[in-house]
Amino acid sequence: MGEGIQTSANGWAMIAQVRFRELKTRIGLAAFIAVTAWFLSKGYWPAVWLGAVVVSQFFDWLAFRPLRRRPETEPSLGYKVLLSVTAAVNVLVYSSISAYLWVAGGEAGKLFAMVQVAGGLLHVSLHMHHVRPLLIAAVVPHSLYFLGLPIATAIVARRPEDVLIAIGGVLYMTHLVVAVRQSSSTTKALQDANAEAQAQRAAAEVASAAKSDFLAVISHEIRTPMNAVISAANLLRRTRLDREQREHVSMLLDAGDVLVGLLNDVLDLSKIEAGKMQLEASDMDLRDKLASLTRLWQPKAEANGVRLQVEIAPNVPEAVRTDPLRFQQMLFNLLSNAVKFTEDGTISVSVDWSEADGRLIVSVADTGCGIAPERLAGIFDSFEQADAGTTRRYGGTGLGLAISRRLAEIMGGRLTAESAVGQGSVFTLSLPVEAIVKAAKAPRRVVVDEASLKGRVILAADDHAVNRRILSLLLEPHGCSLVLVENGAEAVEAAMTQVFDAVLMDMQMPVMDGLEATSRLRAGGLNRRTPVIALTANAMDVHRAAWDAAGVHAFLTKPIDPALLAETLAEACAGRDPVAAVPAAVA
Structure with a gap:
């Protein structure tokens, strides 16, 4: 009846769902037809027919029920035959009222009978063209009434003009075939277009995820060596330099600022394009x-x-x-x-x-x-x-x-x-x-001087030896002692035996990462309340959110801002009694 007709389990299951949703509508329409037939014929057969329709619809509901419950199941050959027979019997019963009206309803009854069967043909053609066996099972009984009644009358009653009704029925069914073919072709085109759109969307999501992962990796890998370059330049500026050397250091720092700004711009642009930019009021x-x-x-x-x-x-x-x-x-x-x-x-x-x-x-x-x-x-x-x-x-x-x-x-x-x-x-x-009306007072920033961090003991975990050396050079002049470890596991082990004033924690480390180590510190022990400051080259929002969930005191990114690092540590240690200093251990 149409091109592109489905014979898969999905087509059968879809028709099962449609027939279930339209069950009340079919029975309601049958009641209306029964009343109309009684009005035209004044007989009791319309009531008998309505009862037969209700019974046949019950068996239809019962036959399609397993497929509605398990739509993913491929129907067996025997089950398909059962469903096709059930559909054919239902149509035979439902359209049998047209034969009664053709005989007992007069001219108006004949007209109503043709309209009723034509509507039934249209309905089953549009709703069952997805599955050929069900379509044939429903169309054949309708066609027997639609063409058979006028032909039978032309032969039995010797009314050759009734053949014209059958010819009109053939023309109607021809147009119906063309309409169903076009509908089926359009449906298939829409399904193909939807499948292609879904595939492109999935590919775009994969590409977006790959892009985000790539940016996260590149950001980390660029920030790590930039941290060494910029921090070394900051440390070099603290030494005695002549005018020319100071200019060279300034050029290094200016170029570093440009690179950091460029990196941040690229990350911001990617977040905006991905719709992941989050605002905070x-x-x-x-x-x-x-x-x-x-x-x-x-x-x-x-x-x-x-x-x-x-x-x-x-x-x-x-x-x-x-x-x-x-x-x-x-x-x-x-x-x-x-x-x-x-x-x-x-x-x-x-x-x-x-x-x-x-x-x-x-x-x-x-x-x-x-x-x-x-x-x-x-x-x-x-x-x-x-x-x-x-x-x-x-x-x-x-x-x-x-x-x-x-x-x-x-x-x-x-x-x-x-x-x-x-x-x-x-x-x-x-x-x-x-x-x-009145702005809330900003929290007072801690002023860092030579004595601000004096006597403080800081645990710092970072897997890069250069980064650990930089932390020592940046913080030891403030008078604090550093215990340096290479990964999260060593940080957890050190925190089991010694209380620290603060913990600096990198994110990506071998053996145990910084997030897992922070969670273990927070779970209990000597340093469960010690402020943990994330100091990482992973600078994207998803990383910040992960650290927030872990319960860190602050989130700092690399390259390190020496003043901000010292101020953040001083603020984290403020109000805490200094723990006993121990000799710094450089891993």
Whole structure:
């Protein structure tokens, strides 16, 4: 009856489910037909027919029941025959009312009989074309009534004009065959398209997972040697250097900062594209945040002979509720862009407040080289800059603006740009935020001096000998003692016999990783309450979440920021009585 007809277990099971869902509808329609037949014939046979329909439908429900319960089962040949016979008997019984109406219902009865059988043919053709045996079993009885009744009347009653009804029935069934073929072909095309889409989706998910794994591995593998390079440069800067040597160290540190920024940009972009960027809302003192950004960029602007100024409108709230880290990241990128492309003049940061829709509006205007109109539309695309020579002249990859715009959109805002060649550019960030009457006081940072960590005993686990050496060189000048171990198992063993003021824990280590070691420390023993600080090259959000679940005090990433490491350790040890110092053991 149609191309692409299924004979698999899925086709049989699907029809079993459809017949079960439509059982009440078939019985209700049968009751309506019975009432109509009684109205046309005034006989009792319609009531008898309705009872026969109910009985046949019960046996149909019973026959298809095992397939509904176990749709994944392939029906045996005998079971398929049983289902086909059951369907044929049901159709014979259901459409038998048409024979009664053809004989006893008059002209109206004949018309109703043809309509009823035509509807039945349409129904079974559309719902059973997936399985050929069931389709044939249902169509043949309907066809016998549909064509047989007018032909039989033409022969018995010698009414040749009734043959025209049979011819009309043949035409109807021909159109029905064409419609079913088209429906079957369309269904198969949709199924193929859906299967292809599912396959492409699965492939995309595999590729996305592989990309995430690749980025995580690359991030770790790059951060590990960068930690040695940047930390060694920081340590070298502490020594006595002449002017030329100090300049060389500064170049090392500047290049390291660029590499870390690039790595973070790539990771952020991958998180945004994967839809895994998570926002955190908290109160932010707006003026303090702008002041800290100004302190960071003003020396760099002045080094270029550029003045950096900040103007805050009087109606701007004292504090707002937003994601402080992402807000800082967007402003950092805008200021970095302005400082990079402005060689003289002024960089102005203007902050305004739209009370009508609760939007913070921050504009960063510069008097730099400007952007050509044909290039302006593409500056927010990934890896795009104003012209091909920009990277060679100014450096960078063009990721900062792309990330900033996407962050603004994720946060419900927008980032736009206006520019004129030779006159400068204006980048405007419009961000919906919640105004806070009074900002919550930020926790007081611990000031680290030579005595802040004096006498403290720190357990540090890291499988790289260079990293362990760097930790010693960075922390021992503060007067603390380090017990250095190579993996999590050694850290757990050391923590069983000695109390520590704090624990520095790497993540990826042989024998036992840092997460497992931290869980064992937290489970009990002398150091179950000792602050654990994650110090790892695994810097992605999934790693941070894993450490949070393990119950660490803080999460620090490599390359190590010496000041931040010392401050974090001092804050973790604050309020704890120093444990007895022991000689440092370097593994």
